[in-house]
Amino acid sequence: MKRRDFIKFSALAATAAQASRIEGVKQTIFDNKKVFGANRFGTFWANLNSSQIVSVSEFEGDKFPNTMNYSLPDSVQNENRVLYPMVRKSYLKAKGAAKSELRGKDEFVRVSWDVALDLAAKALKENFDKYGAEAIYGECYWWGGSGKVSWGRTVAHRMLKVLGGYVEESGDYSTGAGLVIMPHVLGGSAVYDAPTKWKAIVKNAKNVVFWGTDPIVTNQISSVPPTHDGYVGMQELKKSDIKTYSVNVMVNDTARYYGSENIIVRPNTDTALIIGMCHYLFTNNLYDEEFIKK
Template sequence: MKRRDFLKLGALSAASLQAKELDGAAQALFDKQSGLSANKFGPFYVRTIAGRVVETEPFEGDACPNELNNALLDHIQNESRVKYPFVRKSFLADPNNPKPELRGKEEFVRVSWDEAIKLSAKILKENFDKYGAEAIYGQVYQWGSLGKVGHSQKTAKRLLNVLGGYVNELGGYSYGAATVILPHVTGSIDPTLAPTKWEAILKNAKTIVFWGTNPVVSNKIAIGVPLHNSYKYYDEIRKKGESGEMKIYSVDVYHNESARYFGAKYLEVVPCTDTAMMIGMCNYLFEKGLYSKEFIEKYTVGFDKFKEYMLGTKDGVNKNLAWASKICGVSELELAKFSEDLAKNDSVIVSGYAIQRQDHGEMAYWALVTLNAMLGHIGKEGCGFVTNDGMHKNADESFIAPKLAAFETKVPQKFIDSGLVPKTKGYELPNSRLIDALLSPGKEITRNGKSYKLPKIRVMFNANGSTFTRHPETNRAIKAMQKVSAIITCEPFWTSTAKFSDIVLPAALECERTDIEMANSTSEYLFAIKPLVKPFGESKSDFEIARLIAKEWGREEAFSEGKSELWRR
């Protein structure tokens, strides 16, 4: 080849290469997409180029868009994501000799989806067939993801019911003590499920107390898709506080963000002493004649017994402000002034979940209702107490629109009647007693007046939550979770529980799968959640993972009813 011809060929090749690069850049522009998505941080628009998130934009219906969604790219493509199915080395070598003492220490081995599904299905079925539903624990909490079809809590429960039954969690860590005690005290849980609206509070209350709550931070997220309507009311509360129209208090263990935002009078309380503080305040109201005798006599029962305890008639301990101050750390003078402000002004106490997350946590809410009864503000518009400020229900409007049903966790009766799914009895376990069950199976316990026998759990199926994250006494939990034969975790991230598992199945995030969801506690918006990016690594949706395990048992039809993830044939 002549040199001139060679140079011509080189020039043509370079031009061709540049054209291909330009074509690639142009193609990337054509690959630019935009779509609406939603998660527990709120609704948002996602912009992608060539299948990669480049930015997020607020949804116009979100009153206070959550900045956490600005980090969506980091959330998706994070080194803590589970990229492939993994099995712990010793467990893979011999599931019958799993060496549980190596959990959390030993390396994981990457396996194919086929191998991971077969092994998971085998472990679950063998233990169910040999020991029954008592042997399978479904750690399927509500906070991990959302969706009416692909919510990991729903798909996992349906899967374990297709197996034939399992040990189901009873109650919750978030609000567990409150949901048990309040119906006994107020007669119903309804006041907490439909709390006083912020409009009424702003219109009528002269004093507002944020007790054990940090709403400016905690209400950035929700169980469903939050629209953050509370924040416009927080701004109005702050302005009323600045103008002197409203007195604002914060009772907490630290000077939190909400207290600083509202410019609230801060009362620092020793952790887990809220009950003592409230009882001391009740005592002060009684002794000073500041309590509503009319309300107590007309709308309550049992005050005589409480009065005996409060005054120390039987035990000789007068639970006055001096007694309370030594326990809670708030001075007698501050407690007296606080009590008088609540009694002399129309007031509302907005309590978070924190005060009932302690030993005998139900007593804190019982004391809260008692204090409000003595103040006499219960029943007045915008006054009294609120115990559910973490669900956005104080601000969200309810619309007359049909509610969207969620994926049913129960197996249709026809599959049981046909013999495809065994007819068995599931078990219930108070969720805070999981560690007790693992360490002391067979022990008798009581909850809300009912007796329970702790089951002998052999396999844990985890989805949508991390036991180590939410359960106290981590070292005790580690010891307990070494007692089970197998731990299977379906999870997008390498959580502490995932790292302590035997089998880890990578689950897709909301923006990587198909689903549908409503605005939190309303029917104002219906969000069609579509996959905007490809699942990270080899991740699959929770629905697909559960379907594949059910298929391995020959029970796919009982799980999916022949429908796709869009829940249509």
């Protein structure tokens, strides 16, 4: 390249780079947006720039904003996210189940949505035709989506009913045993009833026992977007003179927060402890007989 051409090229490149920087600055200045969002962790403001989440701000109506939402920019935009339908190479070649010994080893290849849906439809039809609806377990993770119209579980149920039916679970995976047992203990399901408010607990309780629970941690999330109002009441309990106990396999965050007296049990033995306590109360006539009759 001649010296004159080199200088001319460099000048053009510098001008183009400067224009690009100016455009970039314009985009940075004028393309900022603040969008309201909600998920299992709570409600928040997503700060966008050029359609990218750059940060998350706390929503004013959330009593104790969940810091886990600060990870949204990375979790939404992380390069490890699967952006397209992918199929095992041997499965795609056979257009169905093949070489199961390669599971976990086989290469995954990208396919179009049409191909992915055709493969899924083919697999469903073959199993319906061969084994019948009773061979189709039609459940999927409940917390997999928010809302009801496009909720994955509901949509899957609708489709499988159209195809001929499916096997549905009884109760649910979180509180299955409780749904069966509690009606015999308290006369209702209890696990999904409105719980006693912290205000009433603080006003009336002499002692509070946290049995196999860690609400300081678990109240951060909910099946619907939480506003974390419960933490206000939990702080009131902290300020009171009520003695707290924690029955658990370890000293957890809640026990540390309240300075609870810890009753450490071996894993899976807390039910035995309950039965032993009930037996002691019953045989020594230390229970409220009239209350139990009701």
